[in-house]
Amino acid sequence: HTPAMLPEIVARLVQPSPDGVVVDATYGRGGHTRGMIAALSARGVCHAFDMDAEAVTDGKALAAEERRFTIHHAPFSRMAATLPHLAETPSGGGGGVAAILFDLGISSPQFDEAHRGFRPEADGPLDLRFDQSRGQTAHEFLSTAPRAEITRVLRSFGETAVSETLARSFRDAPETLPRRSRCVLAAPPPPRQPHFAAAPRQALRVHLNDEFGECSRGLEAARSLLSPGGRIGVIT
Structure with missing residues (x-):
């Protein structure tokens, strides 16, 4: 699976601040994450979030070989709570994250796996939960x-x-x-x-999955993490 708009994401979200902290709010199977990490300098850091246990297992394998990366088993609405050291303080001044990416919807593996229930023609349980x-x-x-x-x-x-x-x-x-x-x-x-x-x-x-509520809370959490001049990218 080729990640959507990866060159544009790297150019607009990562390359302006290669030494900074970036967040992939929707890890999936790490296609965007790997591209973002590759564009970071040795001082750059990448955090990723996902509710899907199978995605997190994949992310842990990547984290084991990439010291600049950390995977978090949590919804993206909790990114500020998970990264409090990067959040904006009550006195203001902005947070410590240079860029945050959201790729909303179903990941390709979720769609392909019959036991998740996302694929209409698949003969599997009617589940439809991300977590x-x-x-x-x-x-x-x-x-x-x-x-x-x-x-x-x-x-x-x-x-x-x-x-x-x-x-x-x-x-x-x-x-x-x-x-x-x-x-x-x-x-x-x-x-x-x-x-x-x-x-x-x-x-x-x-x-x-309370998708609309999760998106609203996630964008608010992202806002509190962004540094001055930071960027948010959303793929829908």
């Missing part, structure tokens, strides 16, 4: 949430016109949910609705 150690799976949510709540999630985050119909299909026959949920979420789209299959799966993923 599999906590929170409800998609199957648990669909099995227990009131129909009105499922409808709200599908409508708010998936923009699907058939959210109420889908919610009813999940809740009216819970004993068939494991089969029907995969069937419905991966079904061929109705006419003139090419994104039908993707929309409800996306809605569930956004809700279960």
Whole structure:
């Protein structure tokens, strides 16, 4: 997998401050991280964050061979709490981080691994969590949430016109949910609705991982870490 926009990221985020501290807020499998580290000087430092245990395992292997790098098993919303020595003090003056990168959404390994549930055609559990150690799976949510709540999630985050119909299909026959949920979420789209299959799966993923809330908190945490003239890059 080739990291998206790596030359631009290096040029705009790392090269202006090669001796500084940079943060990859979404490690994944380290494609961007490795490129950022390569552009740092011997005095530069890179920190990375990820909620995914498999990503952190990969990051620890990189950290074992690269002294300038540290991986943190935490959501990026906690980067300021994890790096308090780099955060802005109450007296102001800015933080100690030169650049921070966010690459939002699903990583390629997460999408490819059937047991994560992100790939519509994959025959795996309906999970959809970035951090599999906590929170409800998609199957648990669909099995227990009131129909009105499922409808709200599908409508708010998936923009699907058939959210109420889908919610009813999940809740009216819970004993068939494991089969029907995969069937419905991966079904061929109705006419003139090419994104039908993707929309409800996306809605569930956004809700279960609190993606909008996490982004808001993450950007605020990043702001508190940036040094004067520091830069934030966001890939969506």
